[in-house]
Amino acid sequence: MSTAAQLGYLGLEVSDLGAWRGFATELLGLAVGEPRSDGALPLRMDERAFRILLHEGPRDDVAFLGWEFADGASLEAATKRLSSAGVLFQHGSAAEIAARGVRTMIVLEDPDGVRTEFYHGPAVAPNPFRSNRIAAGFRTGAMGMGHVLLDVRDCDATERFYLDVLGFRLSDYIDTEFMGGPLHAVFLHVNPRHHSLACASLGGTKRLHHLMLEANAIDDVGATFYRAQDLGVPIALTLGRHPNDRMISFYGVTPAGFLFELGAEGREIDDRNWQVRTYDAVSEWGHRPVASA
Numbered sequence: 003m004s005t006a007a008q009l010g011y012l013g014l015e016v017s018d019l020g021a022w023r024g025f026a027t028e029l030l031g032l033a034v035g036e037p038r039s040d041g042a043l044p045l046r047m048d049e050r051a052f053r054i055l056l057h058e059g060p061r062d063d064v065a066f067l068g069w070e071f072a073d074g075a076s077l078e079a080a081t082k083r084l085s086s087a088g089v090l091f092q093h094g095s096a097a098e099i100a101a102r103g104v105r106t107m108i109v110l111e112d113p114d115g116v117r118t119e120f121y122h123g124p125a126v127a128p129n130p131f132r133s134n135r136i137a138a139g140f141r142t143g144a145m146g147m148g149h150v151l152l153d154v155r156d157c158d159a160t161e162r163f164y165l166d167v168l169g170f171r172l173s174d175y176i177d178t179e180f181m182g183g184p185l186h187a188v189f190l191h192v193n194p195r196h197h198s199l200a201c202a203s204l205g206g207t208k209r210l211h212h213l214m215l216e217a218n219a220i221d222d223v224g225a226t227f228y229r230a231q232d233l234g235v236p237i238a239l240t241l242g243r244h245p246n247d248r249m250i251s252f253y254g255v256t257p258a259g260f261l262f263e264l265g266a267e268g269r270e271i272d273d274r275n276w277q278v279r280t281y282d283a284v285s286e287w288g289h290r291p292v293a294s295a
Contacts, residue, residue, distance in 0.1 A: 005080075005169035008146030009198040010070030010124055011052060011102070012213060013117075014258065015059035019043050021257040022056055029226065029233055029254075030215065030264065031135030035127060040101060047133070047140045047215065051103055051125035053147040054213075062258035064210040066117040067150065069192075070124060074106065077122050080169075081108055087167045094119070113159045114209055116152065135226065138219035141268075145195040151187070151211040153204045160201045161188045173197045173271060174246050175280040181291060185284070189246060194270035196247035212253060212261035220250055220266040227252045227264075242288025245281050253289070 016022050026032040026045050035044030035052045044052030057065055071077040084091050094107030103125025110118050133139055142148075154160045164170040173189040173196055185204075189197035204211060217223050227241055230252075238261050239253040251265025 005171070006069035006120065006192045007072045007076070008070050008144060008193055008195075009067065009149065010121070010146060011050075011055060011068035012064070012147065012150065013055045013057065013066035013068070014210075015057050015061040015063060015065040016258045017058070017060055017062050018257055019056060019058050025235070025257050026054070027134065029135070029230055029235055030262070031133035031222075031226070033131060033133065042101075046127060046131050047147065048131050048142040049126055050142075051127045053142070063208045063260065064116060064150070064152075066119055068102065068119045068121060070146070071120060071122045073122055077106065077108070077120055080120055083169065084108075084110065084167070089167055091120075094121070113156065113163050114152065114154045116209055135229070136217050136222045138217060138222055141216040141218050141266075145193050146198055148214045148216055149195065149198045149200060150213050151200040151202065152209055153206045153211045154201045154209075155203065157186055157188055157201050157203045161190075164190055164199060170199065171273065172278050173276075174278050176246060176282075176284060177280055178282050178284060180284050191271050194272070196249075196269050196271055208258075208260050210260045212263050214249075214251070214263040214265060216249070216268055217264060217266045223250060223252070223264055223266045230254050237292045239289040239291055242285040242290070244289075245283055245286045246279070251289075 033046040035046045043056040045054040047053045091108045091110035099107050104121040105123025107119055107121040112118050170190040170192055173191045176187040178185050187202040190199045191197050236255040241252045243250045248269040249265040250267050251263050253261045253263050256262050
């Protein structure tokens with residue numbers, strides 16, 4: 003079974019690049035990458051040329067997800083899987099491949115129309131990464147940049163697509179009441195990170211509910227929680243621990259209006275002995291709502 007190796011990068015269309023530059027560097031401790039001819043703003047969190055790519059536009063939402071494959075053979079196996087399932091895809095153009103700095107790429111849409119890019123051969127920055135705010139750095143490497151939670155129309159259809167067609171693996175579910183309504187959330191993994199993709203039907207106006215970045219040290223999470231308040235960044239959910247991925251984290255509001263999660267101490271999955279569970283709570287403790295999501 004062929005599947006992606008990691009969530010390699012995230013593309014966002016945002017209306018205020020200036021606000022994002024300050025937010026990303028001063029709060030989250032990301033670094034701005036090398037200038038680009040297309041005007042996009044690359045954000046770094048490790049040795050990669052970018053993990054987040056910001057394009058200016060009115061949507062203030064996800065523009066694309068980049069799923070990285072280990073090599074050309076793995077990517078070719080994925081294209082055969084898509085063809086067998088009748089999923090339409092296109093090979094990336096020379097301009098698109100150059101814009102991402104990858105060796106090769108195919109492009110498709112998921113059930114909610116999110117542009118999904120499969121690629122291999124990521125771009126690496128010419129200089130080392132060092133965060134000016136997250137002292138211990140970010141947990142990336144083979145586990146990718148973090149995770150995203152998509153707000154989808156049909157959670158069952160999205161789950162089937164990513165599991166059955168794309169070969170992702172099921173981590174677990176959360177079924178509970180949250181903030182006055184029912185919540186059914188699905189968590190999927192492609193490597194030991196507990197989940198690289200989650201989905202729920204939340205009825206929001208944006209397809210991206212939140213993006214999660216994981217710090218290597220819990221002290222950096224706590225310091226960022228208070229730095230957000232000092233900088234006037236709205237807090238959506240206070241510090242807390244999730245029962246399924248064991249992450250200690252908090253949630254805040256990005257300049258685009260969707261949320262970010264910064265956490266640490268997330269659990270890893272070993273598929274040889276993993277058992278899928280359904281949890282009845284979003285948090286073991288904390289994660290108290292503050293600002294509307």
